[in-house]
Amino acid sequence: MNTLITARQVIGFAVASLVLSSGGVILPLYAAERSVVLEIAALPQSKPVNKDMAELGRHLFFDVRISGDWSRSCASCHNPAKGWADGEALSQGYTATDYFRNAPSIINARLRERFMWDGRLDGADLGTLVRDMVTEAHFMNADGRLVQERLKQVPEYVEMWQKIFGKSADPYGPRMFNVIAEFVKTIESKNVPFDRFVKGDEGAISAQAKEGMRLFKGKANCMSCHNGATFSDGKFHRLGVPENLDIWNNPLRAITMLRHYSTSGMPNYMNARTDVGSHAITKNERDKGKFFTPTLRELKYTAPYMHNGTLKTLEDVIEFYDRGGGKGSQLKALGLSPEDKKALVAFLLALSGDPVTVEQPKQFDFQLRSFGKN
Amino acid sequence: MILNRTLAGLLAVSLSVAAIAVATTAAAATVQKDAKQAKSVRPPAIPQLGLLPPVPVPADNPMSAEKVELGKKLFWDGRLSGNGTMGCVSCHFPQLGWGDGGAISRGYPGTKHWRNSQTILNSAYYNKLFWEGSVTSLESQGPSAAEGAVAGNGDRSVMEMRLRFIPEYVAEFKKVFGTEWPRMTQGYQAIAAFQRTIVSDPKKVPFDRYASGDKAALSSSAQRGFALYNGKANCIQCHNGPLASDQKFYSLGVPHSEAFRNEPLAQITFRWEVYQKGVSEKIYRDADIDHGLYYITKNPKDIGKFRTPSLRELKYTAPYMHNGTLATLEDVVHFYNRGGGDAPNKSPLLKALGLSDADVKDLVAFLESLSMDEPLIVKDPKLPDYAVMK
Numbered sequence: 001m002n003t004l005i006t007a008r009q010v011i012g013f014a015v016a017s018l019v020l021s022s023g024g025v026i027l028p029l030y031a032a033e034r035s036v037v038l039e040i041a042a043l044p045q046s047k048p049v050n051k052d053m054a055e056l057g058r059h060l061f062f063d064v065r066i067s068g069d070w071s072r073s074c075a076s077c078h079n080p081a082k083g084w085a086d087g088e089a090l091s092q093g094y095t096a097t098d099y100f101r102n103a104p105s106i107i108n109a110r111l112r113e114r115f116m117w118d119g120r121l122d123g124a125d126l127g128t129l130v131r132d133m134v135t136e137a138h139f140m141n142a143d144g145r146l147v148q149e150r151l152k153q154v155p156e157y158v159e160m161w162q163k164i165f166g167k168s169a170d171p172y173g174p175r176m177f178n179v180i181a182e183f184v185k186t187i188e189s190k191n192v193p194f195d196r197f198v199k200g201d202e203g204a205i206s207a208q209a210k211e212g213m214r215l216f217k218g219k220a221n222c223m224s225c226h227n228g229a230t231f232s233d234g235k236f237h238r239l240g241v242p243e244n245l246d247i248w249n250n251p252l253r254a255i256t257m258l259r260h261y262s263t264s265g266m267p268n269y270m271n272a273r274t275d276v277g278s279h280a281i282t283k284n285e286r287d288k289g290k291f292f293t294p295t296l297r298e299l300k301y302t303a304p305y306m307h308n309g310t311l312k313t314l315e316d317v318i319e320f321y322d323r324g325g326g327k328g329s330q331l332k333a334l335g336l337s338p339e340d341k342k343a344l345v346a347f348l349l350a351l352s353g354d355p356v357t358v359e360q361p362k363q364f365d366f367q368l369r370s371f372g373k374n
Numbered sequence: 375m376i377l378n379r380t381l382a383g384l385l386a387v388s389l390s391v392a393a394i395a396v397a398t399t400a401a402a403a404t405v406q407k408d409a410k411q412a413k414s415v416r417p418p419a420i421p422q423l424g425l426l427p428p429v430p431v432p433a434d435n436p437m438s439a440e441k442v443e444l445g446k447k448l449f450w451d452g453r454l455s456g457n458g459t460m461g462c463v464s465c466h467f468p469q470l471g472w473g474d475g476g477a478i479s480r481g482y483p484g485t486k487h488w489r490n491s492q493t494i495l496n497s498a499y500y501n502k503l504f505w506e507g508s509v510t511s512l513e514s515q516g517p518s519a520a521e522g523a524v525a526g527n528g529d530r531s532v533m534e535m536r537l538r539f540i541p542e543y544v545a546e547f548k549k550v551f552g553t554e555w556p557r558m559t560q561g562y563q564a565i566a567a568f569q570r571t572i573v574s575d576p577k578k579v580p581f582d583r584y585a586s587g588d589k590a591a592l593s594s595s596a597q598r599g600f601a602l603y604n605g606k607a608n609c610i611q612c613h614n615g616p617l618a619s620d621q622k623f624y625s626l627g628v629p630h631s632e633a634f635r636n637e638p639l640a641q642i643t644f645r646w647e648v649y650q651k652g653v654s655e656k657i658y659r660d661a662d663i664d665h666g667l668y669y670i671t672k673n674p675k676d677i678g679k680f681r682t683p684s685l686r687e688l689k690y691t692a693p694y695m696h697n698g699t700l701a702t703l704e705d706v707v708h709f710y711n712r713g714g715g716d717a718p719n720k721s722p723l724l725k726a727l728g729l730s731d732a733d734v735k736d737l738v739a740f741l742e743s744l745s746m747d748e749p750l751i752v753k754d755p756k757l758p759d760y761a762v763m764k
Binding site for chain 1: 452453456457458459482483484485523524527528529531532534535536538539555634635636637638639641642643645646648649650658659660661662760761762763
């Protein structure tokens with residue numbers, strides 16, 4: 001017993017010293033429950049990318065032949081014109097396979113701690129995220145090996161590929177996904193008022209937005225989860241977001257949801273009737289209904305909101321939090337005045353920059369290859 | 375003392391074993407000699423054409439009317455594919471002889487297949503399926519087709535969950551298999567059971583009526599063709615037994631499909647197929663012909679070999695050969711008459727036959743008599759709908 005207590009104290013000290021040594025910068029997640037000073041921050045400097053990879057990745061991002069039946073490209077659900085999401089409450093998914101969660105924007109994806117609403121993929125591994133999108137039956141349902149042979153049939157792609165990987169290199173699964181990931185890394189917020197403000201441009205955000213920021217950090221308590229440069233703590237929380245009834249009322253979506261639970265190895269998946277969130281991944285009862293904290297950047301372009309798109313506007317979102325969330329929520333009612341809510345919206349909008357656009361490339365055609373020279 | 379006795383005993387035993395061995399060797403030599411003599415007199419016994427026996431049914435997938443009825447619906451159901459439209463029937467279409475009518479099968483949207491879509495008529499009788507014999511039962515053929523990226527491109531767990539959201543299927547699976555929720559393996563069993571009902575009706579097959587004693591069932595031309603089949607044309611060498619297939623593998627030098635030269639989509643599939651067969655990089659890089667059985671055995675002697683198909687129901691299943699390069703039965707007979715094509719490992723059984731034009735006609739007449747008088751058409755079943763689960 002004594003030993004246990006001692007061990008805990010040691011860990012406590014270790015955490016405390018980490019907090020001290022990190023000197024007020026973004027803190028390790030597990031330290032949040034200690035007396036940690038949470039902050040919000042400007043986006044860090046972009047990291048350089050491999051330009052040739054990103055350029056080929058741009059082409060592949062828009063190429064429908066990355067999907068099984070050529071019905072969709074990455075851009076179908078991550079459409080630049082819709083904030084790199086799809087503007088729908090629930091994502092479309094593959095042909096005859098409607099999906100059961102909201103397609104998030106991929107702007108600033110390079111900074112995410114985890115991918116997917118249930119956090120099933122590691123944010124440090126963007127290539128694996130791309131592989132999941134391309135090969136998963138409910139997204140693009142393509143056989144990765146078939147896709148690599150398709151790329152080989154496009155001389156322009158082979159040329160770009162060999163410029164990156166060497167003269168005799170072939171398009172090849174894992175690299176192919178990393179190429180697309182390299183492009184995704186270039187999709188970043190641009191000219192964000194809040195970031196300019198943090199860097200010293202006092203006039204970059206309105207007085208109302210500044211009041212919103214005060215509420216964000218204080219009374220509204222948004223910052224307890226939406227913190228750091230990404231405005232996400234990288235953790236999972238239960239807010240009691242209303243169920244999106246379209247999931248269960250549309251068998252195509254319900255099929256995808258239960259099938260996802262079944263392939264995740266979740267116990268008793270046939271009896272699930274609501275979205276259990278990260279529980280399907282952790283199998284921990286305490287994680288039922290918990291979802292990954294999303295970024296608040298670029299919200300202006302990415303309505304509707306929440307993991308199932310049930311809140312249509314930022315005002316709806318703030319009302320939801322003001323009530324203390326929904327059924328089973330870990331939140332408390334906030335008691336915000338109408339002016340408070342307006343100020344919060346003004347601040348949230350200051351987290352969105354200029355529209356992030358790229359030029360959509362022309363899709364190169366397949367060409368014949370010399371026979372017997374594969 | 376004891377040891378000595380044991381030794382003596384052993385010696386006696388080994389002596390008598392030696393004596394038996396000598397006698398056996400002598401007997402074997404005699405048998406071999408007899409066989410050699412017999413061979414020079416008459417060819418080794420080849421199973422003759424004849425009526426198909428009852429359909430073989432594996433002990434772990436017994437037939438029942440309900441299972442066949444369920445399997446029929448599943449055979450038609452596009453939800454057992456990736457995009458909801460590529461059910462079994464889309465490449466095995468009753469009106470096209472239960473094939474798809476193309477030289478090379480159409481394949482999944484966004485792809486082209488690489489081989490001819492075979493009829494499923496009488497597939498119940500094969501002990502190995504696909505052109506390279508890669509699976510050994512209908513129960514394992516279904517998944518290869520439904521889940522293969524250039525065929526059905528279905529994900530098994532998705533297809534299974536789709537079945538579970540179709541209440542009529544849930545009830546039927548429960549009745550047939552006794553489980554609370556449908557499973558894809560059971561779905562494939564039901565489809566196999568249905569396929570075991572898609573067989574030639576001997577009453578409608580002229581040759582079968584002839585074999586049953588109705589000598590008028592074959593025209594005199596077809597009867598002459600039958601004699602050629604068993605004699606000068608030597609078709610019986612491989613197309614033998616009731617199925618008219620020995621289910622063995624041969625290289626014939628069938629012309630190469632131009633699709634692999636002229637169509638990007640066919641080139642993609644060809645490379646993809648070769649890539650995933652586990653061949654060496656060199657084979658993948660150089661591949662310009664379909665290696666057939668080699669992909670399974672990796673034995674160079676098997677390059678270009680394909681499993682002998684049945685000749686039943688040919689009338690409805692043009693074009694012919696593993697890549698559909700021969701459009702008509704006349705083309706096929708001419709091909710054999712020339713002694714086949716040119717290929718590594720070509721079977722020595724193929725020699726120029728010296729058939730006259732009249733012989734060719736007679737042979738074709740006979741081949742057609744192996745097909746039913748009318749095609750076997752099954753009406754599209756009504757498929758049940760999805761419903762919201764309680």
